[in-house]
Amino acid sequence: MGNFNHPDTCWRDNTAGHKQSRRFLECDDDNFVLQVIEEPMSRGAMLDLVLTNKEGLVGDVKLKGSLGYSDHEMVEFEILRAARRVHGKLTTLDFRRADFGLFRDLLGRIPRDKALEGRGAQDSWSAFKGHLFQAQERCIPTKRKSGRNTQRPAQMNKELLGKVKHKKEALLL
Template sequence: MDEELNESLWVRIKGSTATGDIIAGVYYRPPDQGDQADEALYRQTGAASRSQALVLMGDFNHPHICWRDNTAEHKQPRKFLECVDDNFLLQVIEDPTRRGAMLDLVLTNKEGLVGDIKLKGSLGCSDHEMVEFRILRAVRRAHSKLTTLDFRRADFGLFRDLLGRIPWDKALEGRGAQESWLVFKGHLLQAQERCIPTKRKSSKNTKRPPRMNKELLDKVKQKMKPTEGGSKGR
């Protein structure tokens, strides 16, 4: 089979003038797929992600990606994560879909576009979970599932203590740079989980940078008002 060919289907869901169209893609990536076919997928995904709204779903066969930490040890899943990050995609499946592994994914470029996600058991002789979800034409913004670290409630004293207890010379002895980084990162994430709580990330006013508060916006507007001579203020 030509390496450039891959098992994918792309459709455009027509929307109203207000909501715009939605691009939906379905993809199957064989476990032994080569780098050339992977690159073709990344090009397709990059082109589709530039649309106003994208939902990409399918079996991508990357069981060793840790979606909670957004990490992977091997080259191919790392490249896939890079594609997801470079195109600002959000992966919304949270539970394993086949024998404890998360192979079936739903990716979107707009928070709140996909909702009501459920795993519905296997169909026929398949050992994969069926994934049911809704594509929401009116994007929900009020109930985001995204979380962020709450540094205001962090216990940094315990954080330093936990990392200070680790015998780093022994833990990293004989390891290369990549392996040492993974060991360090593992301990760091364990300490983070114990010491830094999370909070739900609000999607309100996400388009406005945090530094643009009301007082500063008022000053910008005042600065841009025309002067008596009709020119704008510098």
């Protein structure tokens, strides 16, 4: 958590006006980081952020007013922790049973010229994303995943984890 000073960032739409703020958003997305404060603080901008890499880890976020004459607000929040580690069940996409022919056909049927005409980049992406998720739901079945491996993304297999570890070690040298 801290003072990040990106007043041009719209966290609700995940957009920003300046290059540096856009790079900050991209970095958050690349690292699967969530920003949990929902209401604006200083003059309608969110400058002080609480970031987490796990949904449900931070809760009960409250703005407590400014401290003295500062233009920033105090933020109070709880770090939620289970008393014991529970192995949960996770639903993931089962790409091995996917019908990619139908998926390609459904996405090919989208009338892109009419569907995206007169829209900006953000609106165009939102419209396309809706079609993409509909096709995904129809063509890619899901499966339940349980046990210890529910903590990591489904695509993170042992081979990929080994490569990431090797890359981190090389960077530290």
